[in-house]
Amino acid sequence: MAQSSAEPLSDNTNIYYLDPTRRNYIFIYPQYLNSKRTCKQGRKTCKNFSVDNPTAQEIRDICLxxxxxxxxxxxxxxxxxxxCDPNHIGRVRVKLKNEDGSFCKAEYDTKMKILNLCGQSIPKLKSRTQKPSGGGGGAAAASANQNQDQASSANTKEKGKKKGNRKR
Structure with a gap:
């Protein structure tokens, strides 16, 4: 029996697929812009336009x-x-085209252009540029860690075969 238009939709119905203008939208997942991922793991932008662990909220803020x-x-x-890490759950639905088929922004007419825009702009967000105010002197701790890394790398021996140890 066919469902009439007067009946309410069930909870399982995805309204997106009933929308005739669904082709006017694109979806952006944070994994598309994550520099810690490979292309095989879902990164769609080059490393220059990628960001460390972007969130869907940051992507939405840039688009708005x-x-x-x-x-x-x-x-x-x-x-x-x-x-998936709980910080990377979510996606952003962005309107790319108007109802008449014209682009909302003529200079951003493809998904890749919008992804590159997000990748360039996320590092400039206030939430990314503000330094966390933690008690304990972050700069001093960072320099101590750097000095410790340099000391440990200086004490390691070179690995591999030596010329004198070869059998002839």
Missing amino acids: EFGFEARLEPKKRYPQDPD
Whole structure:
């Protein structure tokens, strides 16, 4: 029996697939911009435009800042990442085209251009540029760790075969 239009949709119905304008939107997962991932693991941008551990909220903020209509979908997960970190859950739905088929922003007419824009702009966000104020002197601890790393690398021996140890 066919469902009439007057009946309410069930909870299992995905409204996105019922939307005739669904082709006007693109989806951006944080994994597309994560510099710690390989292309095989889902990164879609080059390393120059990638960011360490971006969040869906940061991507949405950048899209809104540049005038795109963007919506955060916090419960969505990247399909190729079953054991996803809770900080990387979510995706951003960005409107790329208007109802008449014209682009919302003429200079950003592809998904890759928007991804590159996000990758360039996320490091400039206030949340990324502010230094965390932790008690304990972060600069002194960082320099101590650097000195310790240099000392440990100076004490290691070179590995490999020596010329005199070869059998002839």
